[in-house]
Amino acid sequence: MKTREDLLFGDLRRIHQAITRALETSGTRFDQVVEAKEDDDATYLGLALYLKTLFELFVSHHHGEDTIGFPALEARSKEFDLEPLRQDHHRMHPLLVEGKQLAEKILRRTSTVSPDDDARLREIIVQLSRLWTAHVGPEETCFSCELAMTCLTAGERDRLTHELSRHGQQALKPMSRFAAFIYYHLDQDDQAAFVKPIPGFVARFLIAIVWKGSWKPMAPFLLQEAAPGTGLRV
Numbered sequence: 478m479k480t481r482e483d484l485l486f487g488d489l490r491r492i493h494q495a496i497t498r499a500l501e502t503s504g505t506r507f508d509q510v511v512e513a514k515e516d517d518d519a520t521y522l523g524l525a526l527y528l529k530t531l532f533e534l535f536v537s538h539h540h541g542e543d544t545i546g547f548p549a550l551e552a553r554s555k556e557f558d559l560e561p562l563r564q565d566h567h568r569m570h571p572l573l574v575e576g577k578q579l580a581e582k583i584l585r586r587t588s589t590v591s592p593d594d595d596a597r598l599r600e601i602i603v604q605l606s607r608l609w610t611a612h613v614g615p616e617e618t619c620f621s622c623e624l625a626m627t628c629l630t631a632g633e634r635d636r637l638t639h640e641l642s643r644h645g646q647q648a649l650k651p652m653s654r655f656a657a658f659i660y661y662h663l664d665q666d667d668q669a670a671f672v673k674p675i676p677g678f679v680a681r682f683l684i685a686i687v688w689k690g691s692w693k694p695m696a697p698f699l700l701q702e703a704a705p706g707t708g709l710r711v
C-alpha cells in the first residue's frame with residue numbers, strides 16, 4: 478500500500494520514467510524516421526511533436542524542482558547539497574531550448590529543414606541522454622532518502638506535491654498533450670497512480686478518446702500496450 482510519504486517521490490519518479498523512456502525511444506527511432514521522411518511525412522511530424530513535448534516537459538520539470546522542490550528540502554536541512562543537480566539542469570537547458578526550436582521549425586513547415594538540422598537534433602538527443610542518465614539516479618536517491626522522508630511532515634510533502642503539480646499544469650499547455658504523453662509512457666500501475674485524482678474510466682475516456690486529437694500524431698512513439706485489459710490502445 479502506498480503511504481502519503483510515497484506521493485511526492487512517486488510523482489517525480491513517474492515524470493522521470495516518461496522522460497527516460499522518451500529519450501530511449503527518440504534515440505532508437507530517430508534515424509529510421511528521418512531516413513523515411515520523404516515517404517512518410519506524418520511520422521516525421523509526429524516525431525517533431527513528440528520531441529517538442531519531451532523538451533517542454535523537461536524544462537517545466539527542472540523549473541519546478543529548481544524553484545519549488547529543491548528550496549523546500551534546503552529550507553529544512555543544510556545536509557542537502559543540491560547544487561550539483563542544479564548544475565545538471567543548467568547544462569541541459571540550452572540543449573532543451575535549441576531542441577525545442579528545431580522541433581518547432583519542423584512543425585512550422587515554413588522553412589526548409591536541412592540535413593544539418595536533423596543531425597543537430599540527433600546530437601541533442603544523444604547529449605541529453607548522457608546528461609540525464611547521470612542526473613536522474615542521484616536526484617531520485619536524494620528525494621527518496623531517509624533524510625528527505627523525515628525532514629518534511631506528511632502534510633508538507635502533500636502540499637509540495639500539490640504545488641509541483643499546479644506548477645506543471647500552469648506551465649504545460651495544452652495539458653491534454655502532456656498528460657497523454659506522460660500516461661502513455663508509464664506502466665499500468667503507474668498509469669493508475671498518475672490519474673488517481675480522476676475516476677479511472679473518466680481519465681481513460683478523456684485521455685484515450687476526448688483528447689486524442691492533441692496526441693494522435695505522437696502515437697507511433699508512445700507505448701503500444703497501454704493499460705492491458707482496459708481495451709485501450711495507443
Ligand SMILES: [Fe+2]
Pocket residue numbers: 489493538542616
Ligand atoms: Fe527530476
Ligand SMILES: [Fe+2]
Pocket residue numbers: 539542562566612616
Ligand atoms: Fe532534476
